[in-house]
Amino acid sequence: MIDVLYFAWVRERIGLPKEQVETSAATVAELVEELKAREERYAAAFEDVSALRVAVDQELTDFDAPLAGVREVAFFPPMTGG
Amino acid sequence: MTVRVQEQAFDLGAEVQAFAFGRDDAGAVVNFTGIVRNTPDGDLERMEMEHYPGMTENALKGIEAEAMKRWNLKDCLIIHRYGTLRPGDLIMMVATASPHRGDAFEAAMFLMDYLKSRAPFWKKEYTTDGAEWVAAKHEDEDALTKW
Numbered sequence: 377m378i379d380v381l382y383f384a385w386v387r388e389r390i391g392l393p394k395e396q397v398e399t400s401a402a403t404v405a406e407l408v409e410e411l412k413a414r415e416e417r418y419a420a421a422f423e424d425v426s427a428l429r430v431a432v433d434q435e436l437t438d439f440d441a442p443l444a445g446v447r448e449v450a451f452f453p454p455m456t457g458g
Numbered sequence: 459m460t461v462r463v464q465e466q467a468f469d470l471g472a473e474v475q476a477f478a479f480g481r482d483d484a485g486a487v488v489n490f491t492g493i494v495r496n497t498p499d500g501d502l503e504r505m506e507m508e509h510y511p512g513m514t515e516n517a518l519k520g521i522e523a524e525a526m527k528r529w530n531l532k533d534c535l536i537i538h539r540y541g542t543l544r545p546g547d548l549i550m551m552v553a554t555a556s557p558h559r560g561d562a563f564e565a566a567m568f569l570m571d572y573l574k575s576r577a578p579f580w581k582k583e584y585t586t587d588g589a590e591w592v593a594a595k596h597e598d599e600d601a602l603t604k605w
Contacts, residue, residue, distance in 0.1 A: 456574070456591075
């Protein structure tokens with residue numbers, strides 16, 4: 377089980393901030409494909425992954441990052457701090 | 459090195475005073491403060507600042523550690539707020555202390571450039587016309603290439 381977190385408009389589009397996902401995906405990209413296949417709201421949120429950023433165990437990474445041993449994956453738009 | 463991520467307001471004068479006070483190792487302290495800017499039409503009602511608890515603190519600490527490595531700093535401080543903010547409210551501040559001003563200015567600029575697009579914060583603006591997520595600017599991403 378992996379905790380999957382969503383922030384900003386990704387959270388709004390999917391309709392929840394966090395969920396536990398049972399997955400055998402080997403990479404973030406594979407997890408995205410599994411989520412997109414679930415329901416329209418996921419497909420809408422992940423339509424253009426170039427508009428998204430991903431963090432694995434709270435570290436920014438790429439969509440080809442492996443998921444072995446990972447506890448937490450977060451999806452969000454580019455950050456706007458400061 | 460200090461990082462504080464908090465909902466409540468901070469006292470800018472007191473923070474800078476406490477940061478600068480009692481040092482004899484640093485001849486220069488630089489402070490940058492970010493303020494919620496109204497829209498050109500003046501119709502911003504509020505801003506909601508969302509963040510990723512846990513990752514935010516770690517990302518900011520990492521950015522501070524990088525600044526300490528690259529410049530001759532005696533100390534640095536980042537305070538960043540989340541939650542509901544109104545036009546004119548202080549959003550965040552950074553402060554750097556260095557023996558000489560060049561390092562303090564450059565490191566403060568570096569901290570700002572990095573925290574703008576590498577710390578997990580997202581702004582949503584509420585105006586009389588509705589609500590909209592603030593889009594990241596290309597120039598903010600481009601600003602990182604100079605470091």
